[in-house]
Amino acid sequence: MPGYTPITTDTLHKIEEAVGSGHVILEEEKLIEYGKDSGEISCKPELVVETTSSEQIERLLRLANIHRFPVTPRGLGTGLAGGSIPMYGGVLLSMARMNRIISIEEDNMIATVEPGVLNLDIKEAVRKKGLFYPPDPASLDTSSIGGNAATNAGGPSCVKYGTTRDYILGIEAVLPSGKKIKAGVNTRKGVVGYDLLRLIVGSEGTLGVITKLTLKLIPHPPAVTTMVAFFPELTSAMKAVTTVLMRGHIPCAIEFMDRKCITLVKDLLPFEEMDTAGTFLLIETDGNPDIIERDIEMMGHICLECGAMNVIMAPDSVKRARMWEARREVSLRIENSFPLYIPEDVVLPLGKIADFVACLPECERAYGMKIFSFGHAGDGNIHLNITAEDRKSRERVEAGIKYLLKRVIKMGGTISGEHGIGITKRCYLPLELSAESIRMQKEIKGIFDPSFILNPGKIF
Amino acid sequence: MPGYTPITTDTLHKIEEAVGSGHVILEEEKLIEYGKDSGEISCKPELVVETTSSEQIERLLRLANIHRFPVTPRGLGTGLAGGSIPMYGGVLLSMARMNRIISIEEDNMIATVEPGVLNLDIKEAVRKKGLFYPPDPASLDTSSIGGNAATNAGGPSCVKYGTTRDYILGIEAVLPSGKKIKAGVNTRKGVVGYDLLRLIVGSEGTLGVITKLTLKLIPHPPAVTTMVAFFPELTSAMKAVTTVLMRGHIPCAIEFMDRKCITLVKDLLPFEEMDTAGTFLLIETDGNPDIIERDIEMMGHICLECGAMNVIMAPDSVKRARMWEARREVSLRIENSFPLYIPEDVVLPLGKIADFVACLPECERAYGMKIFSFGHAGDGNIHLNITAEDRKSRERVEAGIKYLLKRVIKMGGTISGEHGIGITKRCYLPLELSAESIRMQKEIKGIFDPSFILNPGKIF
Numbered sequence: 001m002p003g004y005t006p007i008t009t010d011t012l013h014k015i016e017e018a019v020g021s022g023h024v025i026l027e028e029e030k031l032i033e034y035g036k037d038s039g040e041i042s043c044k045p046e047l048v049v050e051t052t053s054s055e056q057i058e059r060l061l062r063l064a065n066i067h068r069f070p071v072t073p074r075g076l077g078t079g080l081a082g083g084s085i086p087m088y089g090g091v092l093l094s095m096a097r098m099n100r101i102i103s104i105e106e107d108n109m110i111a112t113v114e115p116g117v118l119n120l121d122i123k124e125a126v127r128k129k130g131l132f133y134p135p136d137p138a139s140l141d142t143s144s145i146g147g148n149a150a151t152n153a154g155g156p157s158c159v160k161y162g163t164t165r166d167y168i169l170g171i172e173a174v175l176p177s178g179k180k181i182k183a184g185v186n187t188r189k190g191v192v193g194y195d196l197l198r199l200i201v202g203s204e205g206t207l208g209v210i211t212k213l214t215l216k217l218i219p220h221p222p223a224v225t226t227m228v229a230f231f232p233e234l235t236s237a238m239k240a241v242t243t244v245l246m247r248g249h250i251p252c253a254i255e256f257m258d259r260k261c262i263t264l265v266k267d268l269l270p271f272e273e274m275d276t277a278g279t280f281l282l283i284e285t286d287g288n289p290d291i292i293e294r295d296i297e298m299m300g301h302i303c304l305e306c307g308a309m310n311v312i313m314a315p316d317s318v319k320r321a322r323m324w325e326a327r328r329e330v331s332l333r334i335e336n337s338f339p340l341y342i343p344e345d346v347v348l349p350l351g352k353i354a355d356f357v358a359c360l361p362e363c364e365r366a367y368g369m370k371i372f373s374f375g376h377a378g379d380g381n382i383h384l385n386i387t388a389e390d391r392k393s394r395e396r397v398e399a400g401i402k403y404l405l406k407r408v409i410k411m412g413g414t415i416s417g418e419h420g421i422g423i424t425k426r427c428y429l430p431l432e433l434s435a436e437s438i439r440m441q442k443e444i445k446g447i448f449d450p451s452f453i454l455n456p457g458k459i460f
Numbered sequence: 461m462p463g464y465t466p467i468t469t470d471t472l473h474k475i476e477e478a479v480g481s482g483h484v485i486l487e488e489e490k491l492i493e494y495g496k497d498s499g500e501i502s503c504k505p506e507l508v509v510e511t512t513s514s515e516q517i518e519r520l521l522r523l524a525n526i527h528r529f530p531v532t533p534r535g536l537g538t539g540l541a542g543g544s545i546p547m548y549g550g551v552l553l554s555m556a557r558m559n560r561i562i563s564i565e566e567d568n569m570i571a572t573v574e575p576g577v578l579n580l581d582i583k584e585a586v587r588k589k590g591l592f593y594p595p596d597p598a599s600l601d602t603s604s605i606g607g608n609a610a611t612n613a614g615g616p617s618c619v620k621y622g623t624t625r626d627y628i629l630g631i632e633a634v635l636p637s638g639k640k641i642k643a644g645v646n647t648r649k650g651v652v653g654y655d656l657l658r659l660i661v662g663s664e665g666t667l668g669v670i671t672k673l674t675l676k677l678i679p680h681p682p683a684v685t686t687m688v689a690f691f692p693e694l695t696s697a698m699k700a701v702t703t704v705l706m707r708g709h710i711p712c713a714i715e716f717m718d719r720k721c722i723t724l725v726k727d728l729l730p731f732e733e734m735d736t737a738g739t740f741l742l743i744e745t746d747g748n749p750d751i752i753e754r755d756i757e758m759m760g761h762i763c764l765e766c767g768a769m770n771v772i773m774a775p776d777s778v779k780r781a782r783m784w785e786a787r788r789e790v791s792l793r794i795e796n797s798f799p800l801y802i803p804e805d806v807v808l809p810l811g812k813i814a815d816f817v818a819c820l821p822e823c824e825r826a827y828g829m830k831i832f833s834f835g836h837a838g839d840g841n842i843h844l845n846i847t848a849e850d851r852k853s854r855e856r857v858e859a860g861i862k863y864l865l866k867r868v869i870k871m872g873g874t875i876s877g878e879h880g881i882g883i884t885k886r887c888y889l890p891l892e893l894s895a896e897s898i899r900m901q902k903e904i905k906g907i908f909d910p911s912f913i914l915n916p917g918k919i920f
Contacts, residue, residue, distance in 0.1 A: 107702050107811030108872075130706070152651050163649060166626065181897045187807040188839035189623060189877035191612050191662055192892050193919060194901045198658040202651055219708035242567055248590070248679035291751050347647040351567030379648035412568075417649035432652050437641045441654045443907040448900070459653060 004088050004456075005068045007046045014067070015049065015091070018059035023050050034074065034092045038139075040341075041082040041423055045072065045092035052097050054174055054211035060091065061209070062178035064453040072455050073205040075115065075147025078139040080343050081422025083151060083204040087457040093209065095146050101125050102212070110169065110186060111215045115146020119153075122215070132220040134161035137418070138328045146210050152202035154418040156253035156327075159378030160286075165201050167216045173200050173208035176449035186214050199444070204420050205455045207448045221286035224252065226320045227296045229303035229311040230277035234258060234373075236307030237279045238354035241377045243302050244283070245350065249295060253284040254378030255327055258357075261374045264333045268326035270319040273310050281308075281377065282323055327374070331385060334372045338387035340394060342424075344401060346408045347417035348380045356411060357382070367400025368393060381417035405431055421459045429460065464548050464916075465528045467506045474527070475509065475551070478519035483510050494534065494552045498599075500801075501542040501883055505532065505552035512557050514634055514671035520551065521669070522638035524913040532915050533665040535575065535607025538599040540803050541882025543611060543664040547917045553669065555606050561585050562672070570629065570646060571675045575606020579613075582675070592680040594621035597878070598788045606670050612662035614878040616713035616787075619838030620746075625661050627676045633660050633668035636909035646674050659904070664880050665915045667908045681746035684712065686780045687756045689763035689771040690737035694718060694833075696767030697739045698814035701837045703762050704743070705810065709755060713744040714838030715787055718817075721834045721845075724793045728786035730779040733770050741768075741837065742783055787834070791845060794832045798847035800854060802884075804861060806868040807877035808840045816871060817842070827860025828853060841877035865891055881919045889920065 007015070016024050025031070025048035036042040046069070051057055064071045070090035077084055086092045099116035106129050113122060119140040122133050136155035137143055143153070149171070153164045170184030184190065184197030200208045231237040234256070241254055257265075259278050266274060274280070283299055285292045293314075300311040315323070335341045348356050360371050368388065375383040384404065388397050405415045405428050415432050416425060429438065442460055445452075467475070476484050485491070485508035496502040506529070511517055524531045530550035537544055546552045559576035566589050573582060579600040582593050596615035597603055603613070609631070613624045630644030644650065644657030660668045691697040694716070701714055717725075719738050726734060734740070743759055745752045753774075760771040775783070795801045808816050820831050828848065835843035844864065848857050865875045865888050875892050876885060889898065902920055905912075 105809070105811065106706065108809035109705065110809065130708070154649055154651075158649065162626070166622070175896070175900070179896045181894055181900070183897065185807070185874040186809055186872045187841075187874050187877070188810075189614055189618060189807045189836075189841050190874040191614075191876050191878060191880045192874055193881065193889065193897070194667075194904055195655075195658045195662050196897065196900065198655045202655050207654075219705065219710065222708065245569065245679065246566065246590070248682065250679065288751065291748065347645070347649045349565070349568035349570065349646055350648075351565065381647075381649050412646040414645045414647050414650040414652055416651050417647070418651060420651045421653065429653065434641055436635070436639045437643065437653070437656065440635070440641070440656065440908070444654055444904065447903040447907060 004070050004090060007069050007090065011067045011069065012047065014063055015060065018063055019049050019051065019056040023052065023056065025050060034094060035086060037077045037079040037082060037084050039080045039082050039424060041085050043085050043087045043089070045086040046089045048092045048094055050094045050097050054172065054180055057093065057174045057209050057211060058178045058180060060093065061174060061176055061453065064091070065178065065451050068451065068453065070453055070456050073209045075144035075150065076142060078143040078147065079151060079422060081419045081424045083420055083422035083458055085423060087423060095144065098211065104129055106131065109217045111217055113145055113213050113215065115210050115213065116144050119143055119145055119148055126217050127220055130220050131217040133167060133215055133217055135164045135167055145213060149201050149210055149213060150203065150205045151420045154376070154381065156255055156376055159254055159376060160250050160252040165198060168197065168201055168213055169216050170214040171197060171200065171210050172212035173210045175208045176454040188216070204422060204458050206445060206458050223289040223292060224284055224286040225292045225296050225314050227283045227300055227311060227313050228271060228315065228323065229281045229283065229300065229308040230273040231279050231308050233278040234357045235354045237281055238357065238377065240281060240303045240306035240308065242350050243306055244299050245378065247302065249299055251283050251285045251299065251378060253282065255282040255375065256280065256377040257327065257330065257374040258372065260370065260372045261330050264337065265326040265330050268322055268329060270322045271312060277309065282327065330374055331383065334385045334387060338389065340388040340391045340397060342386045342397065342401065343419065344384040344386060345375070345417050345419045346382055346384060346405065346413055346415055348382065348408060348411055348413040350380050352411045352413065353377065353380055353382065356408070359407065363400060363404055367396055367403070369397045369400050402428065423458060426460065464530050464550060467529050467550065471527045471529065472507065474523055475520065478523055479509050479511065479516040483512065483516065485510060494554060495546060497537045497539040497542060497544050499540045499542050499884060501545050503545050503547045503549070505546040506549045508552045508554055510554045510557050514632065514640055517553065517634045517669050517671060518638045518640060520553065521634060521636055521913065524551070525638065525911050528911065528913065530913055530916050533669045535604035535610065536602060538603040538607065539611060539882060541879045541884045543880055543882035543918055545883060547883060555604065558671065564589055566591065569677045571677055573605055573673050573675065575670050575673065576604050579603055579605055579608055586677050587680055590680050591677040593627060593675055593677055595624045595627055605673060609661050609670055609673060610663065610665045611880045614836070614841065616715055616836055619714055619836060620710050620712040625658060628657065628661055628673055629676050630674040631657060631660065631670050632672035633670045635668045636914040648676070664882060664918050666905060666918050683749040683752060684744055684746040685752045685756050685774050687743045687760055687771060687773050688731060688775065688783065689741045689743065689760065689768040690733040691739050691768050693738040694817045695814045697741055698817065698837065700741060700763045700766035700768065702810050703766055704759050705838065707762065709759055711743050711745045711759065711838060713742065715742040715835065716740065716837040717787065717790065717834040718832065720830065720832045721790050724797065725786040725790050728782055728789060730782045731772060737769065742787060790834055791843065794845045794847060798849065799851045800848040800857060802846040802857065802861065803879065804844040804846060805835070805877050805879045806842055806844060806865065806873055806875055808842065808868060808871055808873040810840050812871045812873065813837065813840055813842065816868070819867065823860060823864060827856055827863070829857045829860050862888065883918060886920065
């Protein structure tokens with residue numbers, strides 16, 4: 001990474017002129033705040049630009065190329081991999097104030113939004129028109145749609161509905177050169193030219209700053225119902241997951257949590273079966289009311305058949321809400337309980353999950369770490385929350401992580417299903433991608449951003 | 461496009477050495493055959509290589525870089541836009557013999573296949589295991605999965621299930637440099653690095669030769685049912701389409717055909733209502749038997765409410781098969797009926813379709829052409845089959861097409877939803893994409909293929 005020029009008073013004036021001085025933040029406290037995400041790495045930017053228009057971004061990026069300072073775009077800082085950390089200082093470009101829902105077109109079943117809108121705000125706005133925006137990262141009430149797009153965010157509903165990428169039809173983005181382009185379409189289909197849309201979406205803010213998004217919406221499912229199944233251990237629970245899917249059920253969530261996680265959020269979990277369960281599955285299905293009733297009942301039978309100790313059908317809304325609260329709260333509890341906390345989110349082919357989780361205890365012993373696992377069993381995406389009692393054991397724990405990730409890849413899996421690479425997983429990239437693949441990706445970065453001014457130091 | 465070197469006897473020997481002489485075809489008749497697709501452009505290659513392994517392709521592409529001859533990959537030649545035509549001669553690389561289904565993993569719900577396998581053969585093989593590969597281009601019994609991937613093929617089922625891109629989890633591809641890479645994953649999710657998978661898929665064979673594909677499968681729907689609705693004209697039919705979708709129905713096909721098309725395939729259509737109908741909708745829905753019964757009935761009511769003259773519910777399997785035969789046959793009949801035939805496949809936002817089709821008669825008069833329209837009403841993808849009685853009117857007809865495509869873009873649509881750009885739509889590319897977008901795409905082509913040896917002359 002070539003050296004950047006610190007932002008001088010003269011450059012600062014030019015930035016203020018380009019974006020308006022009311023959009024520039026220099027207060028120390030704010031700089032520290034904007035230099036963090038939800039992971040453990042932080043770096044203070046030299047200044048923050050709170051943008052409200054794509055024209056400001058165009059001017060800012062042109063200046064960055066001239067004066068050679070880095071620009072790091074940031075949604076709402078809920079990432080876990082350091083993707084929005086300004087690791088070389090420079091300008092932190094906050095998208096938080098570009099937060100308008102521009103339009104919801106009921107007849108075209110699309111919404112056009114700015115990147116700073118909360119995921120949940122979009123869900124609620126389109127819901128009022130009978131429409132549904134499915135992607136639901138755990139951070140849905142705190143993360144922005146622009147951040148969701150930059151990382152191709154997932155969530156529990158992916159097992160039925162797919163990830164963020166599947167709901168972005170088109171974008172407007174400012175390229176590192178300061179030039180704005182449209183990519184993708186406003187329609188359900190489109191095959192005109194190379195897929196720049198899906199290249200920029202998921203690029204963790206390194207190929208362009210997304211300034212507008214056209215989202216695909218679908219009819220809102222009329223009803224949803226829930227089931228909780230308790231199992232003695234993970235192997236039988238995972239057997240139930242694959243059986244449910246292979247018998248043709250398509251639930252809109254199949255979440256699991258291991259015993260260690262259960263213990264940590266037991267106060268939130270509203271069922272006494274949690275005292276003895278080794279793990280549980282939280283299964284939901286949505287659609288027509290009478291169909292989903294029957295569907296969930298059949299899935300309940302499958303769970304019992306695969307070794308569930310008990311199943312609870314259609315718990316009341318209070319209990320359902322508490323289950324989800326526990327599910328969303330668990331990673332925070334883990335993080336707060338251990339001095340060393342490293343969140344990984346591997347994905348395995350469905351049929352390999354049981355084998356993989358069976359190897360975890362041995363790995364914990366070998367590397368002196370404690371692994372809390374929970375996540376999206378239905379698409380093989382397991383959040384491995386790796387912890388240790390002592391930050392000094394970091395090196396040993398990282399060796400353990402490397403061992404685990406290699407095992408994941410050997411079993412046909414991938415090292416990240418949701419969090420992305422950012423800063424924290426860069427060292428593991430060559431475990432999964434070949435030198436030639438990385439070389440091509442770096443060349444793509446090079447043509448988008450020859451001066452390396454946009455979000456440098458990420459992914460590679 | 462820089463000049464290529466004709467293939468000399470010496471180069472031919474090197475090619476034979478690289479791929480094995482049994483894989484090289486030089487017969488004039490065969491060269492002519494391989495120089496065609498399903499559109500009207502053809503160009504004879506200097507020779508054909510029928511490959512059976514990725515190693516042959518690696519060696520061939522390395523030779524192409526050294527001796528500067530173009531290589532044009534070809535699936536089974538069912539494209540309509542000239543994407544597989546060897547317009548600069550050189551080597552036509554036929555993928556037809558790389559046609560093994562390598563594995564179907566029931567528990568992981570994936571299939572791994574070579575690019576030359578027929579779409580229909582995959583559908584039938586996975587069906588035997590209770591699984592479903594949804595994408596269904598009209599050419600499904602004659603087109604290869606590699607060609608489907610290169611063009612991101614669509615089909616009637618896209619309205620519910622999405623396009624080919626949504627079912628390719630990972631690929632192996634030989635880059636123009638002769639180096640092989642893997643892109644994508646074997647799992648339901650993956651966010652590691654830039655999305656080279658979706659860059660190569662849909663690139664019409666210009667960025668890499670796909671040699672292996674990992675396909676996502678889903679449970680096979682237990683049943684499907686059909687409905688035919690007859691309307692006096694297109695506007696009320698399109699109103700029914702948007703109403704069906706907005707009321708929460710997700711059919712697995714909503715096809716339409718205008719009066720001109722109906723007249724052309726009337727002998728195949730098994731209903732007397734066809735005599736007087738201005739247009740019809742062929743709607744299908746799949747899922748649980750009792751649900752789809754109710755679902756199709758509700759959609760029938762919507763059609764009547766929107767002005768349908770009559771609806772026929774659940775016709776017997778013979779009639780259903782004939783409806784689909786007519787639907788798949790219609791473009792061939794149009795092509796055979798007119799000296800000038802130009803297939804376009806625009807996509808409009810759903811709510812704009814009725815307005816758009818209303819403008820067609822005026823356009824026909826103004827430009828002296830006859831437009832046959834049919835297609836995938838449910839995702840706004842209309843096949844406009846543009847014809848004229850005289851090939852000499854081509855220039856005027858092309859002006860008419862340009863006028864129509866501009867109108868499509870103005871209404872928020874895109875100029876191609878399925879066929880791609882290939883050779884035939886290159887001149888229209890700047891109508892839709894900005895100069896900056898095209899520039900970036902050409903730069904991407906440049907880093908993948910600096911000597912421009914892979915499928916030159918396409919898209920740009």
